[in-house]
Amino acid sequence: MSLKYTIRLYELVEDSSIESLGGGEIxxxxxxxxxxGDTIARYDVLAEAFKFYNVQRRMFIDSADSDEGWAIIVRATAASSLMLNVxxxxxxxxxxWRDVEDQERxxxxxxxxxTPGxxxxxTWQAEERAKHRPLFGLNGREMDVLRYMVKHPRRKLIDQIPRAGLKTMEKLSAIGVVINGGTSSKGEQEWSITKEGRAELKRFEKWDNWGK
Structure with missing residues (x-):
């Protein structure tokens, strides 16, 4: 209930007392x-059905507190087939009509x-770009390592991959974008980019070059 309610409903019960049903602005x-003589149909959320009330009387309350309004006295009535159909x-x-408005909107x-501008x-461009956001948050140097490994798959040694170091390769291996592929004939560790690494590079390139 609110003081802004200029119409308040009161239900007549069996003992001639009344119970407030709330109300609203006009x-x-x-x-x-x-x-x-009017019939008021009110939807009961808990019952998931309409309840029907016949208006028995209305009284205008002229209050000194500036909360004047109409008191509507109602009595519950059984739902007829006509009421339910309506x-x-x-x-x-x-x-x-809500579906029509939603579709038009x-x-x-x-x-x-x-429409550009x-x-x-x-907003749409930002949402589309976000779909290609890289997953692992790699920095530029680490992305350069992946990019080089894609272009030069036969260069597997750390010394052959620019900007790569053991700590970098171990970090990339831990997140699954490169893999330790064994050792060379000289006993040096060999590294290869994984399928996930190629996918991360593809995501980064599309995200970084979006709109260019």
Whole structure:
């Protein structure tokens, strides 16, 4: 309940006492105050169904505290087939037109996303670029090592790979982008780039060169 509620509903119960059903501003009731003879259908979230109330009386409360409004006295009534049909049709129409609005909104967004210079375009570009973001956060030197190993697969020794060192290769091996492939005829460790390493390089190149 809020002091902004200019319409408040009160349900008549068996002992002639009343229980508050809440209410709302007049805009919540289609812009007009419910009148005697009207039926109010309220959706009960817990019951996942409508409950129906017939308006028995309405009273305007002229309060000295500037919280004046209408008190609507209602009585619960059993749902008839007509009432259920009307509420079902209302929900179906609401869903239909909401889907139409959502589709139109999506079409406008998609059109704007294809138009360079719009906020939607920059947002879409950022989202698309993010799909190719590298996974391992390698620095430029480490990416250079992977790039060289792809271009020169036969050069497997650390001394043959520019900017590579034992600590660098051990780090790259630990995350699975290179592998220790055994030793050379001279007993030196040989290194090879893995499938994941090639994939990481491909992601980085696409991410780094996006929009260029």
């Amino acid at each position: 805009t919540s009731y289609g812009g007009s105050c419910p009148n005697v 509420t079902d049709e209302w929900l179906d129409e609401t869903k239909f 999506q079409e406008k967004h998609d059109e704007a996303a294809r 719009t906020l939607e375009y920059f």
